[in-house]
Amino acid sequence: MIPLRRNIKEMAGYVPGYQPADAAAYIKLNTNENPYPPSPRVLEAIMAEAGEGLRRYPDAASRAPLEAAARLYDFPPDWIVMANGSDELLNNLIRAFAAEGEEIAYVHPSYSYYATLAEIQGARVRTFGLTARLELDDFPARYEGKLFFLTNPNAPLGFCFPREFIEELAGRVTGMLVIDEAYADFAEEHSLDLVRRHENVVVTRTFSKSYSLAGMRLGLAIARPEVIAALNKIRDHYNLDRLAQVAAAAALRDQDYFRGCVENIRATREWFSNALRELGYEVIPSQANFVFASSPDRNGERVYQGLFDRNILVRYFTDPLLAHGVRITIGTREEMEKTVEALRDIR
Ligand SMILES: *Cc1c(COP(=O)(O)O)cnc(C)c1O
Numbered sequence: 001m002i003p004l005r006r007n008i009k010e011m012a013g014y015v016p017g018y019q020p021a022d023a024a025a026y027i028k029l030n031t032n033e034n035p036y037p038p039s040p041r042v043l044e045a046i047m048a049e050a051g052e053g054l055r056r057y058p059d060a061a062s063r064a065p066l067e068a069a070a071r072l073y074d075f076p077p078d079w080i081v082m083a084n085g086s087d088e089l090l091n092n093l094i095r096a097f098a099a100e101g102e103e104i105a106y107v108h109p110s111y112s113y114y115a116t117l118a119e120i121q122g123a124r125v126r127t128f129g130l131t132a133r134l135e136l137d138d139f140p141a142r143y144e145g146k147l148f149f150l151t152n153p154n155a156p157l158g159f160c161f162p163r164e165f166i167e168e169l170a171g172r173v174t175g176m177l178v179i180d181e182a183y184a185d186f187a188e189e190h191s192l193d194l195v196r197r198h199e200n201v202v203v204t205r206t207f208s209k210s211y212s213l214a215g216m217r218l219g220l221a222i223a224r225p226e227v228i229a230a231l232n233k234i235r236d237h238y239n240l241d242r243l244a245q246v247a248a249a250a251a252l253r254d255q256d257y258f259r260g261c262v263e264n265i266r267a268t269r270e271w272f273s274n275a276l277r278e279l280g281y282e283v284i285p286s287q288a289n290f291v292f293a294s295s296p297d298r299n300g301e302r303v304y305q306g307l308f309d310r311n312i313l314v315r316y317f318t319d320p321l322l323a324h325g326v327r328i329t330i331g332t333r334e335e336m337e338k339t340v341e342a343l344r345d346i347r
Pocket of ligand 1: 084085086087088111151155180182205206207208214217218
């Protein structure tokens with residue numbers, strides 16, 4: 001017998017969205033990647049770094065991207081930590097705050113990877129549901145778990161909780177409130193100012209969606225320096241390699257390019273949402289780079305399969321709360337026009 005910890009033996013493990021080997025054969029709208037390439041400055045920076053210098057370790061403090069982030073978000077550098085994808089931060093937050101047997105919570109439906117990370121740690125997991133009006137259901141006046149993860153904008157539904165409500169939550173959560181802002185760059189609002197006003201608030205961001213860098217694995221968190229110091233103790237000391245560090249700094253510095261991509265995606269999102277509604281779909285107004293849409297027969301699997309047969313990949317969830325719809329990433333206008341054509345075809 002191999003002496004595995006019991007929780008590891010019993011856990012199922014996370015299943016990421018499908019990444020086909022022949023991605024070029026599909027219109028790929030299933031994992032919320034950006035349809036535009038990264039900034040040309042990013043590619044220049046990577047090419048310049050990709051030389052004999054790679055034999056040296058990277059800067060363990062990731063100073064170049066950290067300083068670029070500090071300037072952009074207007075926080076001192078000791079309020080920020082860079083990470084190898086925001087998934088690394090979610091993992092390290094659980095390691096920092098929830099001991100074995102202690103409780104963490106998140107909203108269901110949102111990002112179920114929080115549960116996988118908690119299972120690895122041996123922490124207990126609680127979920128809070130949503131009402132039909134997309135409000136948090138049954139959340140206590142005081143929540144005493146160690147961490148509460150709030151995905152905002154919500155994934156996979158795409159809506160945002162009202163700002164006043166999030167601020168109220170910061171007071172109701174006695175542990176840490178982690179606001180996972182993976183999609184905030186596509187939204188009207190964000191919660192970074194709550195980090196200044198509430199010592200228990202952490203905001204996480206990723207470069208995977210709005211900065212077109214899913215393949216580089218880059219994320220960051222903003223929180224009080226005491227929290228950042230703890231996350232710095234826990235992380236791999238060389239968590240960002242040399243190429244990732246120069247890519248992150250270049251991406252953050254090229255805000256003109258970034259804003260152009262985000263604006264295009266938001267405009268395409270509005271066009272696509274309206275086109276879906278004209279086909280009789282119910283579409284939740286989205287603040288992210290995807291929409292959650294239900295066909296008139298409320299059969300997400302049929303829509304998924306019909307699109308798959310036409311080489312269009314979207315995300316379908318078997319969860320009974322989500323099986324009536326599909327989550328569709330916003331691609332280029334041309335990709336979304338083809339998707340509308342295909343949906344008309346399979347009506
Ligand atoms: C994509 C995503 C992440 C992971 O981001 P990475 O930086 O790619 O690890 C985290 N949270 C949510 C809600 C996401 O959708």
